[in-house]
Amino acid sequence: MTLSIRLDKSLESRLNTLSLKTHRPKSFYVKEALEKYLSELEDIYVALDRIMESDREFYTSKETLEILKKNKH
Numbered sequence: 001m002t003l004s005i006r007l008d009k010s011l012e013s014r015l016n017t018l019s020l021k022t023h024r025p026k027s028f029y030v031k032e033a034l035e036k037y038l039s040e041l042e043d044i045y046v047a048l049d050r051i052m053e054s055d056r057e058f059y060t061s062k063e064t065l066e067i068l069k070k071n072k073h
Helices: 009-022 026-053 061-070
Strands: none
Touching: 009 026
């Protein structure tokens, strides 16, 4: 699949510099970045789905710290 994107000047410059320094095509880095981003995003949605389907209780970080302090002794 071929994909066209528009990059701002700063991002374009960074991508060009990296490509020149490493002798790899810009498409290599765009593909790598997209794969990593999509993987992270998919993980987030899996976690959110599990949270929404769960009937377990959830605690805020403050509540968790309080519970840990109480159970420390």
